[in-house]
Amino acid sequence: MSTQPASFEKTNIEHKGYLEREGYTSIDMVYEDRAQTKRKYDNFFLLTQEQCKTFEGRLWQLQLIKNEYESLLLSRPCISPERN
Numbered sequence: 499m500s501t502q503p504a505s506f507e508k509t510n511i512e513h514k515g516y517l518e519r520e521g522y523t524s525i526d527m528v529y530e531d532r533a534q535t536k537r538k539y540d541n542f543f544l545l546t547q548e549q550c551k552t553f554e555g556r557l558w559q560l561q562l563i564k565n566e567y568e569s570l571l572l573s574r575p576c577i578s579p580e581r582n
Contacts, residue, residue, distance in 0.1 A: 522528050 517523070517525065517528065522531070
């Protein structure tokens with residue numbers, strides 16, 4: 499004879515059925531899947547941070563080039579491509 503109330507056993511069976519429908523055989527599999535997903539997210543986050551740093555460095559270099567280009571445009575006389 500079970501020491502658990504009937505409503506608890508029914509709920510427990512419903513939860514197990516839900517887990518099985520979702521592809522899990524135990525709650526431990528859910529925890530492992532969650533941990534694995536968190537590791538993947540953390541790795542993705544670190545990769546994204548590194549890509550942002552690289553982008554910012556390149557953007558800074560391009561800004562310097564743009565500033566130099568604009569400075570040269572202002573300092574040199576404009577020569578028309580059409581010479582008559």
